[in-house]
Amino acid sequence: MRAISDMPADAASRITTLFADIDDTLTNDGRLPACAYEALERLLVAGIAVAPITGRPAGWCDMIARMWPVSGVVGENGAFYFSYHQDGRRMRRVFAINDGQRADDRKKLEIVRARILTEVPGAAISADQHYREADLAIDFCEDVPPLPTGEVERIKQIFEEEGAVAKVSSIHVNGWYGTYDKLTMTRRFASDVLGLDIDVEKEKIVFVGDSPNDAPMFRFFPNACGVANVVQFQGRIEAEPTYVTRAEGGHGFVEVANRILVARRKRAVA
Incomplete structure (x- = not known):
């Protein structure tokens, strides 16, 4: 991983789209700092399409799509995208799996839920589970005392044992x-909402993330950035970002936004 300051100015100035995780990428200690929210707005005003790509639930994503300065949001790790059209006052909701199959899947996830709570003491169902449409979220450090790495891996293993x-x-x-x-859902969102083929345009896209579930995005986008806290996952993440910030969370995200915006301004006056 190279410092964000090493991102070539020419590459930074050509960025047209920014995707970013939310938890510990836009936030610090569970809160969204004003500087990170302002950076989202500055990017959008500059003509850069912005979309959070998150594991957070449908209920949260509905609010984010409506109220944040974003073009849309991909939620529950790719289960859907939501995009709100201000002019028509209409929310576009697209799911990877149909309603009937999601209902069947939730029944199977109840079996997984019971196993995890029985076999991994200290694990808990996430506080936002009530607002989810497609997945089961197990909390290992948000509202519970942090679990050891081995117990986190055991939770993952139980999911996988259940298919x-x-x-x-x-x-x-x-x-x-x-x-x-x-x-996969980012690709669909980009095509449907932004008119963008990410396979063709990936050099002009930045993804910002912080953790192992961001690995598919880190691997795909050549200009992917990690905020500083991603370093704690070295050796436990399938793919690392090309660049890394000095600061953690939302403050690191601001570094990425500033690198892009400053390069664009310099290019415009050159």
Whole structure:
């Protein structure tokens, strides 16, 4: 991982789209700092399409799509995207899996839920589970005392033993049934909403993240950035970002936004 200051000015100035995780990427200690929210707005005003790509639930994503300065949001690790059209006052909701299959999958996840709570003392169902449409989120450090790494891995293993996909974030282990992930739904969102083919335009896209469940995005986007706290996952993450910030969380995200915006301004006056 190279310092964000090493991102070539020419590459930074050509960025047209920014995707970013939320927890511990836009936030610090569970809070969204004003500087990170302002950076989202500055990017959007500068003409850069912005979208959070998160593991957070549908209920949160509805609010984010409506109220944040973003073009849309991919939620529950790729289960759906939401995009709110201000002019028509209409929310566009697209899911990777249909309603009937999601209902069947939730029944199977109840079995996984029971196993995890029985076999991993100290684990808990995430506080935002009531607002989820497609996955099961197990809290290992957000509202419970942090679990040892081995116990977090055991949670992931139980999901996989039950035939589910499981991804570890900085606060939850998320599990679901289906072949989607953050990247597959980001590709669909970009095409449907932004008119963007990410396979062709990936050099002009930045993804910012912080944890193992961001690995598909880190691997795909050549200009992917990690905020400083991603370093704690070295050796436990399938793919690392190209660049890393000095600061953690939302303050690191501001470094990425500033690198892009300053390069764009310099290019405009050159």
